[in-house]
Amino acid sequence: MQRMIAALMVSVWIEARRSGLPQLLVVLWLLALGAAELAAALVPTASHETRLLAFAACARPLTAFVLAVFVVGSLRREADDRVQPWLLACDRPRHHYLAGRALGAAGLVLGSAVALALLLLPFAPVGQVLLWSSGLACELLLVVLLAQAVALAISSPAAALAAVTLTYLLARMLDALRLLTRTPLLEGTGDWLGLVTAGLDLLAWVLPALARFAPGAWLLAPASPADALGYLLPQTAVSGLLLWALMQVDFARRSW
Amino acid sequence: MSPWRRVLAWGASRGDEAPWSAVPLAAWVSLAGALLANALWQPHVAAPAPSPPAALAAPPPLPLLRLVALGEPELLARLLLVGLFGPAAAAGMAGSAGWLHLDYQNLARWLEALLELDPDGQAPLLAAARLFGEVPDPERQRRMLAFIRQHYGADPARRWPWMAHAVFLARHRLHDLPLALSLARELAARADPVSVPPWARQMHLFVLEDMGEVEAVKVLIGGLLASGRLEDPNERHFLEWRLRQMEQAAGDAR
Numbered sequence: 001m002q003r004m005i006a007a008l009m010v011s012v013w014i015e016a017r018r019s020g021l022p023q024l025l026v027v028l029w030l031l032a033l034g035a036a037e038l039a040a041a042l043v044p045t046a047s048h049e050t051r052l053l054a055f056a057a058c059a060r061p062l063t064a065f066v067l068a069v070f071v072v073g074s075l076r077r078e079a080d081d082r083v084q085p086w087l088l089a090c091d092r093p094r095h096h097y098l099a100g101r102a103l104g105a106a107g108l109v110l111g112s113a114v115a116l117a118l119l120l121l122p123f124a125p126v127g128q129v130l131l132w133s134s135g136l137a138c139e140l141l142l143v144v145l146l147a148q149a150v151a152l153a154i155s156s157p158a159a160a161l162a163a164v165t166l167t168y169l170l171a172r173m174l175d176a177l178r179l180l181t182r183t184p185l186l187e188g189t190g191d192w193l194g195l196v197t198a199g200l201d202l203l204a205w206v207l208p209a210l211a212r213f214a215p216g217a218w219l220l221a222p223a224s225p226a227d228a229l230g231y232l233l234p235q236t237a238v239s240g241l242l243l244w245a246l247m248q249v250d251f252a253r254r255s256w
Numbered sequence: 257m258s259p260w261r262r263v264l265a266w267g268a269s270r271g272d273e274a275p276w277s278a279v280p281l282a283a284w285v286s287l288a289g290a291l292l293a294n295a296l297w298q299p300h301v302a303a304p305a306p307s308p309p310a311a312l313a314a315p316p317p318l319p320l321l322r323l324v325a326l327g328e329p330e331l332l333a334r335l336l337l338v339g340l341f342g343p344a345a346a347a348g349m350a351g352s353a354g355w356l357h358l359d360y361q362n363l364a365r366w367l368e369a370l371l372e373l374d375p376d377g378q379a380p381l382l383a384a385a386r387l388f389g390e391v392p393d394p395e396r397q398r399r400m401l402a403f404i405r406q407h408y409g410a411d412p413a414r415r416w417p418w419m420a421h422a423v424f425l426a427r428h429r430l431h432d433l434p435l436a437l438s439l440a441r442e443l444a445a446r447a448d449p450v451s452v453p454p455w456a457r458q459m460h461l462f463v464l465e466d467m468g469e470v471e472a473v474k475v476l477i478g479g480l481l482a483s484g485r486l487e488d489p490n491e492r493h494f495l496e497w498r499l500r501q502m503e504q505a506a507g508d509a510r
Contacts, residue, residue, distance in 0.1 A: 039316075039320060042316065042317045042319060042320045043316055043317065043320070045314070050316075095283075174304075175304035176304075178303070178304050179304050204298075204301075205294065205295075205298050206294065209301075209304065231301070231302075234297055234300075235297070235301070237293075238290070238293050238294050238297045239294075241286075241289070241290040241293055241294075242290040242291065242293075242294055244286070244290070245283070245286040245287035245289070245290040245291075246287065246290075248283040248286060248287070249279050249283045249284065249287050252274070252278060252279040252280060252283050253273045253274045253275075253276065253278060253279060254273065254274070255273065255274045
């Protein structure tokens with residue numbers, strides 16, 4: 001591995017540790033566990049399943065959001081401190097910079113997924129936890145790549161974070177929205193429905209359906225790993241490649 | 257600078273940009289490759305499939321629903337109602353047969369929870385009367401009628417249409433005239449003369465007539481006319497005409 005890529009990757013991890021990212025994630029997961037305990041205490045039956053579902057449902061977007069905030073904040077700080085132009089002035093291709101940052105973020109994703117899997121192991125069978133955390137890792141990987149691409153393209157951190165959050169929510173809701181436009185309940189609502197349906201179908205060509213990546217139901221009942229990974233891995237590869245290519249094209253045009 | 261341009265500039269100020277020609281060929285090739293891979297992969301992605309409508313669990317406790325609502329219980333109630341009949345409708349089973357798969361005990365609990373979340377909302381009662389109550393299964397229909405009856409009393413001024421529909425269902429779908437009469441009497445007993453139209457308040461008369469209790473109807477109509485509670489002249493004329501018709505029919509029969 002190129003030394004610059006490795007150095008950047010490690011620098012991302014060091015920054016994450018120094019900025020208290022692991023502690024923040026642990027605190028948020030504990031809060032999610034508390035919320036899950038509350039939900040389990042409230043339901044009359046199936047409290048264990050409710051606890052698992054609630055924890056997975058809370059921890060998943062919280063982790064994605066915190067990692068996206070970290071990536072956006074870190075890249076913007078680097079740009080504002082003029083570290084980015086200095087690094088790019090080195091005699092290395094620009095994609096080494098992108099790769100170093102992306103691999104660093106991917107390491108954080110892997111660490112988060114493993115930590116969550118360890119946290120869930122006492123509550124669910126190993127195979128189901130492994131499958132769920134693999135799905136989560138794929139989802140988080142796409143989120144950090146998106147955050148990196150957006151943070152490099154948009155200079156305002158608030159606008160970049162809003163773009164990442166909205167894209168994440170849209171990707172999580174994509175399947176539900178597509179089903180909604182096809183329900184007979186909306187029949188006769190006018191021509192706009194056709195436009196919305198076509199727009200969502202088009203969007204589904206470029207946006208991964210993140211709702212299928214790590215559903216909490218995988219923790220409750222064994223899902224077929226072949227079916228689950230048969231979608232997860234190619235979709236992550238295709239979407240990741242697309243984000244990587246867009247990032248490269250956009251980054252090549254930046255000048256300082 | 258216009259406000260819109262100002263917002264754009266705030267969001268995407270990027271400093272100087274190199275021309276498109278500055279992008280290396282490898283980057284373009286990787287973008288084309290990524291798009292091609294995406295195009296080849298997408299046809300293998302299954303379209304989202306609706307979940308089976310049979311999986312209707314009991315609702316979570318009300319405090320939990322209020323927590324999830326984040327201060328907007330009315331909106332949550334409406335969204336959850338869509339969720340209740342969405343799966344069956346999405347599966348192409350909209351209409352009465354689609355509801356046969358639902359657990360009506362849990363359905364009634366859900367509808368109660370939605371009414372608790374949004375007491376002014378009419379949608380749960382409408383759904384019970386017009387959608388879930390039209391299912392071709394007497395047991396399920398009775399469950400929905402019981403739900404409507406149970407909640408009518410809390411707000412008769414606004415919920416009377418669903419009680420009237422319940423009378424219709426009991427009379428014409430279930431052919432259970434005693435039940436229809438009981439519902440119609442309850443409707444009349446709590447109905448506000450200002451907000452509830454006369455035809456709804458007098459439904460029990462027509463049910464009684466269907467039951468062959470002509471004498472009882474005549475007594476009731478006579479009593480209503482004599483009481484002076486009927487302020488609307490059209491209403492009075494209609495009931496007088498109906499009474500005359502019944503007396504004439506009874507005379508012909510003799």
